[in-house]
């Protein structure tokens with residue numbers, strides 16, 4: 652196992668942030684929505700064990716994904732305010748973007764579970780950083796989206812003591 656599937660799923664979620672930012676540019680809604688974050692994290696916590704993960708671990712991981720999402724939104728909104736314009740590509744409304752985020756949730760948790768063995772290895776921090784670097788280069792990510800991967804991977808390495816639950820436990 653390596654980090655490629657996990658990075659793919661993290662990057663997929665980050666790519667949705669671009670469209671969330673556009674919807675917020677249109678609506679003027681703030682990036683931060685405390686109630687929505689709480690809802691997401693409650694669901695993640697309750698679905699963790701079905702994916703073979705501890706609730707706290709899954710919640711911490713998702714807190715990082717939400718932070719990565721906000722970094723991208725703040726970064727893009729600042730670029731668009733600088734330019735006094737945002738791209739005029741068609742964008743889905745926030746409700747359908749949230750449905751897409753919800754659908755990705757299980758895939759992200761499965762990808763985290765799949766990475767479990769490397770997460771506890773001594774070389775995890777180096778392997779994670781190298782995988783992010785290679786992934787960002789291979790996908791020609793700009794510095795904002797590269798940094799979002801760094802943020803999303805921030806707590807993937809866990810040290811040897813944490814133990815995963817068996818699915819359904």
Ligand SMILES: O=C(O)C(=O)C[C@]1(C(=O)O)C=C[C@@H](O)C=C1
Nearest residue numbers: 671682683684685687688717720
């Ligand atoms: O749903 C939104 O409004 C988003 O901006 C997405 C998201 C997330 O990553 O899930 C990020 C920031 C908000 O505080 C809530 C949720």
